[in-house]
Amino acid sequence: VLSRHQRDATRLMQILREIQEELDWLSPQTLTAIAEGLKLPRAKVEGVAGFYHFFHSEPKGRYRVLWSDNITDRMLGNADLMARMCKKLWLRPGEVSEDQLVSVDTTSCTGMCDQGPAMLVNYRPLTRMTPERVDKVVDLIRHKVPLDEWPAEYFVVEDNIRRKDALLGNDLAPGDALRAMRGPAEMLEAIKASGLRGRGGAGFSTGQKWEFCRNAVGTGAHGAHYVVCNADEGEPGTFKDRVLLSAHADLVFEGMTVAAYVIGAKKGLVYLRGEYRYLLDKLNAVLEKRRADKLLGKSILGQTGFDFDIEVHLGAGAYICGEETALLESLEGHRGVPRKRPPFPVTSGYLGQPTAVNNVETLASAALIAAKGAAWYKSIGTAKSSGTKVLSISGDCARPGIYEYPYGVTVSQVLADCGAIDTQACQIAGASGLCIAPGEFGRRIAFEDIPTGGSFMIFDNTRDMFEVARNFVHFFVDESCGFCTPCRVGTTLLKNVMDKIHDGHGGEYDIGDAQRVIKTLKTASHCGLGQTAGNCVADTLQKFRPSYELRLTVREFEPAFDLDKALSKMREVTGRDDPGAHFHIAHRKSKSG
Ligand code: SF4
Structure with missing residues (x-):
């Protein structure tokens, strides 16, 4: 395996995965051998293997x-x-x-x-x-x-495309977008004129991003630039990139090639989430076909100097790697810890070189713009949100699946189309997104109103919104990378408060406690994960407070666990059972006067 990867330490993730696939697990001896083979400190290899949920350094069963x-x-x-x-x-x-x-x-x-x-x-x-x-x-x-x-049939994953629009209903053949390009500068102007914005959720102008990247000077022999496709969609409730890659891989790769043409990149990398491992062979087959058709590789479409190729890297079960700088760290073979910004990836990204990191849907949309023109694209959607948005719809509705709409569609229209009835709430943009109540269903999916990476989860009025928020908080505890204290500790404290309320030990004090933790998470966390981890609790507290209140059974502060019971082991060990060996709140109060 090491030889196959030229003993390149930046390929550590792929090496660990391939070895684990052969040996079932990563034993201490295996990690030592990898470290020696790559001339890396063993602690580094162990640190990377320990970071990702899908690597395991103890046997997990056949x-x-x-x-x-x-x-x-x-x-x-x-x-x-x-x-x-x-x-x-x-x-x-x-x-x-x-x-x-x-x-x-x-x-x-x-x-x-x-x-x-x-x-x-x-x-x-x-x-x-x-x-x-x-x-x-x-x-x-x-x-x-x-x-x-x-x-x-157990392994069938359906695309479930329920509504197509400009992107999913496109009639392009492989190469159409590339043949329509007239020059890198013209192509950049078209992307800018189209108003295309990042589909991962943040909504940054794609044209501006590519322009910054194109103008940035790389270092080293070739002054390399890179295109990276972020296919690490881990936001709960999101699955539209899975479908784009399954049904429209050519268009996504074509969008990467358009980006490479504009910024001057020779190499592109797709970072595919580990859960989509099953797509890997299919994607590699599409890439192979594109090479054979001169749509990738040397002199694309016979154009001298237009060289570009793409490689697919697999993630290993870490939600944080959807954050672009964490993703770059992971691509380089490190733990997926977000970098400090600036510098931004457009000037210092993969291997320190100018890198355009774009979402799957953004790249597919860029190919569409290259083929059909900026004016056509700009005519779809709203003033500040041109084009369409692909939504992943799940939860309480008759027809969950993939729905593509021009930007500006109302939430109520989406709910009607997917057959949702008695809807109590929609969680839009994933666990870190926005939870809206029926009074807000007239709002629109657009950057100027509700931006979303695509997750759209529906809860009818039989659902307990407190439990929804509690599930999300547990998710963030599992997925915090642990780098900064406000998030590492804050998410756990928030989980503890939610569990305490769930267990019937909560009171008004705990609500205040949750709000204090949410504020710290928002203001002091290093990256977006921590900053948004409390949104679900803040939103549900504001809009679905009764689901909390019916659990607030305690008037005064009560610990989350029975301290007296926890001391029973020590009483057993010491042979004491006198009043002084017991802890009661009443006892504590009388002592403190
Ligand atoms: Fe890691 Fe959370 Fe800090 Fe982001 S906010 S760097 S996920 S610990």
Whole structure:
């Protein structure tokens, strides 16, 4: 494996993944051998392996089952299904069976929210799980049937495209966008004139980003520039990039090639989230075909000097790598910790070189603009949000799936189209996004009103919005990279408060506590994950306060756990059971006067 990657330390992630795929796990000896082979400190290799959820340095069983645990999976009954599976396998969640055959655990959202409950077995997705399907999977595991021999229908991932517009309904053939380009400067002007903005959620002007990158001077022999496609969509409830890559990979790669043409890049990298490992072979086949058709490689379309190629890198289960600088760190073979900005990636990105990092949908849209023109594109959408937006719709509706709309569509229109009734709330833009109540359903999906990367989760009036927020808070604890204290500690404190309220020990004091933590998260965290981690609690507290209030059973402060009970072990050890060896709030109060 090391030789295949030319012993290049920047390829550490791919090396770890490929070795783990062969050996099932990364033993201490394996990590040492990798460190020696790459001439890296062992601590560095261990640090990277320990950072990502999908690498494991202890055996996890021949079959590693991970249940997707997004709120939409919960709503579809994943907890009962996982309990059923564990019972049949005589396992507890998180455990490995004694014979090392199987482990069962949960993972964050797997991007299959439109066809859940979903799970991964050895990182391959299984969708639409039912009790019957769980029983069959248990049988297959017990009989040690290789995954390739499991029924193919278990692994079907549908595209579920329900509404097409300019992008998903495009009639382009591979190469059309490239043949329409007249020169890098003209192409840049077209992207600027189109008003295209980043589809990952932040909405930065794509034309400006490419212009900064094009004007930045690289270092080294070739002054390299890079194009990076961010396909690490990990935001709970988002799965539109999965569908774009599955159904329109050519258009995405073509958009990367357009970007390379404008900024002068020779190399492009797709950072594909680990949960979409199943798409890797298919994407590589599309790339191979494009090389054969002279749409990638040397002298693209016979144009001397227009050289560009693309490689797909796989992530390994870390939501934070959707943040562009964390993604670059990961691409370089490091832990996915966000960098300080400035410098921005456009001047100092991959390997310190000018890099345009764009979302999958942004790049596909850029190809569309190259082929059809800026004016046509600008005529779609609203004044400040040109073009269309692809939404991933899941939750309480009759027709979950992918819906593409011109920007400016109202939330109520979306709800009507997907067959949502009695809707209590929509969570738009994922766990870190915005939770809106029915009074706001006239609002529009657009940068000037509700911007979104594409996640659109629906909750009808049978749902408990406190539990929705609690699920999201747990997600952020799992996904905080741990680099900065406000987020590392703050997300855990917020989780503790939510769990305390859930367990019936909460009062008004705890609501205030949550609000203080949210403020610290927002103002003191290093990156967007921490800054937005409290949004779900802030929104639900404001708009769905009764779901909290019915749990606020305590008038005065009460600890989250029974301290007196926790001391019982020590009483046993010391042989004491006198009043002084007990802790009661009343006792503490009388002591303090
Ligand atoms: Fe990491 Fe959270 Fe700090 Fe971002 S805010 S750097 S995710 S610890």
